[in-house]
Amino acid sequence: MQADFVSGLFDCKHRGWMCSFLGVAEAMQGGGQLFRGAARQSEGLLHLVRYRTIQCDIVLKEMTMNLTRRKMIFLVGGGAVVAAGSAFGYAATRTPQTAHLPWDLAGKYSDPRMRALSWALLAPNPHNRQPWLADLSEDGIITLHADRDRMLPHTDPFNRQITIGLGCFLELLRMAAAEDGLHIETALFPQGSSAAGLDQRPVARIAFASDPAVVRDPLFALVPDRRSNKEPFDVDRPVAPALLSELAAVVRSGAQFGGTVDPTEVHDLRLLTREALRIEVETPHTYQESVDLFRIGHHEVDANPDGIDFTGPLFETLRLTGQFNREAALDPTNFAYKSGLDAVFANTDTAMGHVWLVTNDNSRETQIATGADWLRVNIAATATGLGFQPLSQALQEFPEMAEPFRQVHERLAPEGGTVQMLSRIGYGPQVGKSPRWPLESRIMNV
């Protein structure tokens, strides 16, 4: 019981490509000494003492426990080390209050279109931008638009990834409608589209019609449990090759599924995805795009429930004491920057397998279809208990990424085509829900 208590206490949720602070030990070299030993090993005797900080008074106890490296909590500054947790009444009032409500409200609307939309907005999407806007002004119709204010111009210059996210959204919309015995007829890009980028023209016009013969999708039941898992995976737990077939089996909209758990191939892809991440972080304009989307602490996450969220006791504490903010994250000499880089490498380096989708062409319609398949693969991974994290950096189309982009295509699409998605798989810790904007905020013309 004590172990659970402690585990909850130290749990922190890290979202987006920058996940947590693994460089703790290094950062502590010149500062507080308390956890140095523990940071270097997976088990440690944690001695907690009472410290007073500027912001809060945190009562700490002495206890012995198993302490995983990921769950180290620390704060270094003038030699002070502070641990904070919900049991001390600290985190309870400092977790997002509204950002996760859309997960609870899914399916709880009386209008069938709203009901389906309330599920669809739980779809995975790049940097959690949630770039969907629904126009309901026509009876029985949803006209879906891309929110042009929610693009990622630096890492996704042609809106390819954003379009895939919209494809995930549309597939979830279809599944949710089917649960209600509704068939949806979807016309993609009814006014045309541009390869250069999404514009003000609609992405889709969706007509709802009652259809008693509509087939319900067994994957739908797992939608509330689907996650992108941005934690390191267990390197002692291999992924059974047969699971790749289970993921491949759900693909049905035209993408070619690929996957490997072969240690040599996984090793090579670990290196490739790590290098691509390094380039994204070390390229100022692409890194800035991510940092601009950092939501640090519960206030920021509730105010803007999107982007890359950093909540939980660790990040609240770091924020309060000025150890982690956007400036620190941008400063390559700051430990927040170095620790962030180490943390994302800890993810690429613990991949126990990889899966990907390749398409012959790269039209907007194909990108939408890829999203449909990707959502299904993500949910199928949930069904098997596998952790699943897209690693899109090597697929990005900005000039600095040209070499990893070439390599990933040479390796995964030797016959030609576009590698649309790439994910690592493995067994990781359970992770929480990511924030969402309320459905009402995603409706146009009201």
Ligand SMILES: Cc1cc2nc3c(=O)[nH]c(=O)nc-3n(C[C@H](O)[C@H](O)[C@H](O)COP(=O)(O)O)c2cc1C
């Ligand atoms: C097209 C696409 C690209 C993505 N690329 C990444 C990525 O490179 N790294 C990552 O950690 N997550 C990536 N994701 C996952 C999103 O960050 C995630 O879906 C979003 O934060 C919402 O979280 P959730 O999936 O847990 O609901 C991607 C998702 C999509 C659909």
